[in-house]
Amino acid sequence: MIAVITRTFQFRIYPNSQQLSKLHQTLGACRWTYNKMVEKIRKEGFQTRNDLNYFLTELKESEQWLYDHHSKMLQMVSTQADGAQKALIQLHKNGYKTGNLKFARFSEYNTFVYNQSGFEIKNGFLYLSKIGKIRIILHRQFPVNHTIKQITISKSKSGRWHACVSCVIDTILPKISIAKSVGIDVGIKNFAYDSAGFVTPNPLNLQKMLKPLARVQRKIARRQKDSKNRKKAVRFYQIIHERIRNRRKDFLHKVSSLYAEKYNVVFVERLAKLNMVKNHSLARSVLDSGWGMFTNMLDYKAMLVEVPAKNTTVDCSRCGNAVPKSLAIRTHRCDVCGLVLDRDHNAAINILKKGLGIFNIKLPQELRKVTPVEISMRSSKQEATSFSEW
Ligand SMILES: [Zn+2]
Numbered sequence: 001m002i003a004v005i006t007r008t009f010q011f012r013i014y015p016n017s018q019q020l021s022k023l024h025q026t027l028g029a030c031r032w033t034y035n036k037m038v039e040k041i042r043k044e045g046f047q048t049r050n051d052l053n054y055f056l057t058e059l060k061e062s063e064q065w066l067y068d069h070h071s072k073m074l075q076m077v078s079t080q081a082d083g084a085q086k087a088l089i090q091l092h093k094n095g096y097k098t099g100n101l102k103f104a105r106f107s108e109y110n111t112f113v114y115n116q117s118g119f120e121i122k123n124g125f126l127y128l129s130k131i132g133k134i135r136i137i138l139h140r141q142f143p144v145n146h147t148i149k150q151i152t153i154s155k156s157k158s159g160r161w162h163a164c165v166s167c168v169i170d171t172i173l174p175k176i177s178i179a180k181s182v183g184i185d186v187g188i189k190n191f192a193y194d195s196a197g198f199v200t201p202n203p204l205n206l207q208k209m210l211k212p213l214a215r216v217q218r219k220i221a222r223r224q225k226d227s228k229n230r231k232k233a234v235r236f237y238q239i240i241h242e243r244i245r246n247r248r249k250d251f252l253h254k255v256s257s258l259y260a261e262k263y264n265v266v267f268v269e270r271l272a273k274l275n276m277v278k279n280h281s282l283a284r285s286v287l288d289s290g291w292g293m294f295t296n297m298l299d300y301k302a303m304l305v306e307v308p309a310k311n312t313t314v315d316c317s318r319c320g321n322a323v324p325k326s327l328a329i330r331t332h333r334c335d336v337c338g339l340v341l342d343r344d345h346n347a348a349i350n351i352l353k354k355g356l357g358i359f360n361i362k363l364p365q366e367l368r369k370v371t372p373v374e375i376s377m378r379s380s381k382q383e384a385t386s387f388s389e390w
Pocket residue numbers: 316317318319320321334335336337338339
């Protein structure tokens with residue numbers, strides 16, 4: 001079976017000073033346009049994307065300087081504003097308190113998009129229409145049969161520039177077999193627990209870095225607003241944040257590659273994303289945001305299939321008996337069939353079962369045999385150390 005998949009690669013770009021100022025001007029133009037659109041939405045209510053594109057044409061008539069920018073790129077701002085207003089409506093529907101659509105602040109607006117046209121990557125340079133030829137480091141090869149659809153240029157908090165290149169690729173889908181399939185349960189206590197009993201703990205390195213992060217955060221809070229020292233602290237904070245992000249990404253790449261090597265298909269739970277964003281604890285939020293990235297990576301390295309999250313922790317993976325348990329209870333104990341298993345392991349097997357069920361494959365009994373918790377924990381801990389010590 002042949003399928004078309006989308007993959008995004010991120011590359012660092014090195015603009016010269018002239019290009020740098022052009023990049024900043026482009027960001028500025030996009031933000032200005034975006035805020036004009038927000039203003040219109042606030043005043044007149046919901047606008048379709050066509051409305052917004054028409055509005056953009058009107059804007060250009062009075063603001064001739066907008067012609068200095070790639071027109072398709074500016075149109076992507078309509079798409080963005082449209083997405084923002086829809087997201088707000090969705091939040092409201094989900095019972096969240098929502099106000100007006102927010103204007104984009106300077107510090108928050110860091111990306112612009114070239115879609116379908118106006119770009120080319122050639123001989124170590126990224127050509128962007130109306131901006132120029134920027135040096136790009138292609139640290140990895142594009143897969144065969146790829147077509148570049150979109151390039152997102154972004155500026156990181158510490159001032160680095162990147163190009164996120166989205167491609168569509170024609171690939172052959174793997175055959176689904178039990179041996180090459182795995183269910184993964186992601187959690188707070190352990191980063192991942194899979195149906196084969198393999199545990200990947202949360203990386204210690206990340207948790208260690210949360211401390212300096214919190215320290216700088218307190219420093220920022222103590223210092224006077226708009227003071228030089230505060231700005232310095234804010235910059236330091238952003239550098240640490242970026243470092244955490246990079247390390248987390250590295251960790252996720254390692255774990256996902258490992259799974260992609262071993263398996264063709266990976267099943268995960270469909271997570272309620274809104275619920276995860278809601279919590280305020282620093283540690284949680286840092287770890288949380290890794291899950292989405294992790295599943296993205298799995299999706300392009302192997303094949304990812306999401307299954308409904310319903311009852312995966314409750315049901316007994318061997319006999320299907322419902323064993324409700326609170327979050328504090330770490331072990332699954334089934335009174336009907338006598339299965340004793342780590343709760344996350346039980347959930348992972350259920351995820352695998354559900355996933356295979358989608359393809360009409362039944363998990364045979366021997367794969368669901370009792371695995372005493374102690375043994376599975378010990379063996380998997382040894383294997384897992386390779387990850388916690390990177
Ligand atoms: Zn049971």
